[in-house]
Amino acid sequence: MxxxxxxxxxxxxxxxxxxxxxxxxxxxxxxxxxxxxxxxxxxWFFLCREDQLPNAGDYRASTTPGGPVLMVRGEDRQLRCFANYCRHRGSLLLEGEGNCGKRIMCPYHAWSYFSDGRLYGCPAMEDAEGFDRTENGLVPLRLDSWSGFVFANFDRSAKPLIEHLGDLxxxxxxxxxxxxxxxxxxxxxxxxxxxxxxxxxxxxxxxxxxxxxxxxxxxxxxxxxxxxxxxxxxxxxxxxxxxxxxxxxxxxxxxxxxxxxxxxxxxxxxxxxxxxxxxxxxxxxxxxxxxxxxxxxxxxxxxxxxxxxxxxxxxxxxxxxxxxxxxxxxxxxxxxxxxxxxxxxxxxxxxxxxxxxxxxxxxxxxxxxxxxxxxxxx
Ligand code: FES
Ligand SMILES: [Fe+2]
Incomplete structure (x- = not known):
């Protein structure tokens, strides 16, 4: 270069x-x-305002330089951000924005996830050796917000958002x-x-x-x-x-x-x-x-x-x-x-x-x- x-x-x-x-x-x-x-x-990169996802099950899929991510508000009202891919064979889970109800369903083979990211349904996996449902939830990103502005970060060791914002x-x-x-x-x-x-x-x-x-x-x-x-x-x-x-x-x-x-x-x-x-x-x-x-x-x-x-x-x-x-x-x-x-x-x-x-x-x-x-x- x-x-x-x-x-x-x-x-x-x-x-x-x-x-x-x-x-x-x-x-x-x-x-x-x-x-x-x-x-x-x-x-840290900005994703959206908290008020754009007011209800449980509200989701929004975004493109980022680290690949597709999804944000979803759980039944506990917590907003979370995950890599937007299925833990089976990697289909995109959600597109655009909307409400997924209590579960996110993969459009490929119908694995489904709770809106807090845990794996719920995984058809025909009974015989898979060493398969542990608890190890196959959605992969989370760090999420933080200030004054309603929601930011995410791929780096788990990054300094907190509030330090990044300094005197803003x-x-x-x-x-x-x-x-x-x-x-x-x-x-x-x-x-x-x-x-x-x-x-x-x-x-x-x-x-x-x-x-x-x-x-x-x-x-x-x-x-x-x-x-x-x-x-x-x-x-x-x-x-x-x-x-x-x-x-x-x-x-x-x-x-x-x-x-x-x-x-x-x-x-x-x-x-x-x-x-x-x-x-x-x-x-x-x-x-x-x-x-x-x-x-x-x-x-x-x-x-x-x-x-x-x-x-x-x-x-x-x-x-x-x-x-x-x-x-x-x-x-x-x-x-x-x-x-x-x-x-x-x-x-x-x-x-x-x-x-x-x-x-x-x-x-x-x-x-x-x-x-x-x-x-x-x-
Ligand atoms: S890729 Fe999601 S269920 Fe198969
Ligand atoms: Fe201008």
Whole structure:
């Protein structure tokens, strides 16, 4: 892999002299495989909101860089996450989302599992020698949540989610995200590297150009953070979750602190999730890497529970949904152009602007994680 140390040090050095990352970071299959081993299979990744699975038996299947997983709420109301494969000969157990009742039934030979993962039924296994039903339950992943946001981790020795989040709960505390409900989500297939989506989501340098017909130019301020997350704020006295010219249709959250009143926080919960938190709502961008040049982007929207109960909630929320979708499509459009261009054999990293500070921080975090792995391929 051509990740010459000169190019990497130019990307990691002081911002005013820094250059963008070498193209291989976005275009190399080998680099993607290293990220899979040392980032995707080691770090917490966002799955959904707790309130998207309110009832016993509710399930949701997801694709992850570590393979298919399923989340299911048990009879004991606990939410659990398992590798989504049958312990017999490996069929996918569940797809999409729904309610499985008290059991998950394999569609191949009808083995069935309790919603807490234990094996229940396994026809024609009486004569199998050494077969122990208790050793053939679903394979669990670590699951943890903060303020209703559910994360999972393939690495059983990873630090707890709350340590990963550092001072994020303090920064976002006055929004009381735990009182929100998810009311909307939309999924986009994209032909670009996962990092391009998050880098783009953390700078306003492009907004006056790429989003000239939607959100337009914006100004941001950056915050220092502790933990595995990044934070900047787009300055605006009112919510920017609707398009300019459409005043916010919901009141500001009453408990906001002075910083939170100044605008919309854009964060990256490293590695693959953004929370955008405005005065009246929050939305997430959740990126699922599928290959070096392919990712799925899910955008989800949440509002404080009390406003979701208003009779005209859906009418008022529609301009927010339209704005989130329009901006996501504009971003994907430019990112797919960038992915193509990064494959140029003549590509050389370009100089960063001071407005690319968060872009640089994302790359720095990734390289630091890979370097501490001490893998000789890097
Ligand atoms: S693969 Fe599931 S029952 Fe055979
Ligand atoms: Fe954008």
């Amino acid at each position: 051509d990740l010459s140390s000169g190019e990497l040090s130019a990307a990691l050095g002081p911002l005013r002299r820094a250059r963008s990352m070498p193209a291989d970071v976005y275009t190399s299959e080998e680099f993607y495989k290293i990220e899979q081993d040392y980032i995707f299979l080691k770090q 709960p303090a920064r976002l505390g006055s929004h009381h995200l735990e009182r929100m409900r998810c009311t909307w989500k939309k999924t986009f297939e994209t032909s670009c590297n996962w990092k391009l989506i998050l880098e783009n989501a953390m700078e306003t340098y492009h907004t006056g150009i790429v989003h000239k017909n939607t959100v337009g130019a914006q100004q941001q301020r950056s915050f220092e953070t502790q933990g595995d997350w990044l934070c900047m704020q787009v300055i605006s006295g009112t919510s920017i979750a609707t398009l300019p010219g459409v005043p916010p249709l919901f009141p500001s959250i009453a408990t906001l602190d002075e910083d939170a009143k100044q605008g919309t926080y854009f964060t990256v919960v490293l590695p693959t999730c953004q929370f955008a938190v405005a005065q009246d709502t929050m939305w997430w961008l959740n990126v699922t890497p599928l290959a070096h040049d392919r990712s799925v982007l899910e955008v989800g929207g949440c509002f404080p529970e009390e406003v979701t109960e208003w009779a005209d909630f859906e009418v008022r929320a529609k301009p927010y949904y339209e704005r989130w979708e329009a901006v996501a499509r504009e971003d994907i459009g430019i990112l797919e152009k960038q992915q193509i261009a990064l494959t140029s054999k003549l590509f050389k990293p370009g100089p960063l602007s001071v407005r690319d500070d968060m872009v640089q921080k994302i790359g720095q975090w990734v390289i630091e994680k890979l370097r501490t792995s001490q893998d000789t391929r890097i």
